[in-house]
Amino acid sequence: MEQILTLYHSTESRLTSSIVIDLVKRATGNRSIYGFAEFYEPLRARTGVLSQANALSEAAEAWVDVLEVFTYGTWKDYVGLGYRAPELNEAQITKLRQLTLVSLAGRSARLGFDEIVEATGVEVGQVEGLVVDAVYADLLDARVDTKEQAVVVARAVGRDANKERLAELGRVLGSWEGLAVGLIRETSQRV
Structure with missing residues (x-):
């Protein structure tokens, strides 16, 4: 991931559609990269600005959507992109x-x-x-x-967690905390 991040930071000020597509393809096709949030989050923020200025092609935006799927999603999420989804190579699949x-x-x-x-x-x-x-x-x-x-x-291994997943994890941990506190109270009353 370090190499991808270095390439991204070296081109960030002059990010174009072709650079975005190339970086996403490199990251998603790399056999040793399975966590993408540290690349996806800043890229999404930067490409969001470029998209508003109509500086990115639809193809580049579609590849950023694919990177989001690799970061937080599943095969069904990719299929759910439908006709907008760029074709993945065998390594990416x-x-x-x-x-x-x-x-x-x-x-x-x-x-x-x-x-x-x-x-x-x-x-x-x-x-x-x-x-x-x-x-x-x-x-x-x-x-x-x-x-x-x-x-x-x-x-x-753990997957990157988006805001919705973090909220879900927070609820689970809150529930677990309530259960643990209840067990401690019950145990201390018996002693």
């Missing part, structure tokens, strides 16, 4: 599907093949390969249970 798998794994320790197929758009026969690739990319620790058609997740 694989990465977005892996990130989608990580999002699923962050919500449940046991994932059915059907759930993975629906979320990632892969065929049932490709689920095991997707999981193995994600494990080798160190995105998760999991084992595939082919007999049960499930993936058992031991660990998944």
Whole structure:
């Protein structure tokens, strides 16, 4: 990511549509980058200003939308872009599907093949390969249970969180805090 950020900062004052497209393609296609918020947030702010001044092409804006999907979203979010979505290359498709798998794994320790197929758009026969690739990319620790058609997740890396996800996490932590305080009160009354 450091190389992408360096390129971005060196061109920030003269950001053009072609530079935006090139930087986003480089970031999303890079095999070692899986977190994008530190690039996406300043780029979105800068391109928002350029968009208001009509300085960015529709294609560049579409690639910034794709970067947002890679940062916070899933395969379904990309598909939801519809006709505006630029075509991804095979490395980008694989990465977005892996990130989608990580999002699923962050919500449940046991994932059915059907759930993975629906979320990632892969065929049932490709689920095991997707999981193995994600494990080798160190995105998760999991084992595939082919007999049960499930993936058992031991660990998944965290994804970047947008404002909505942060609010959701705040509610979950607030609920957990209330439960913990209640347990402490109950325990201290018994002692």
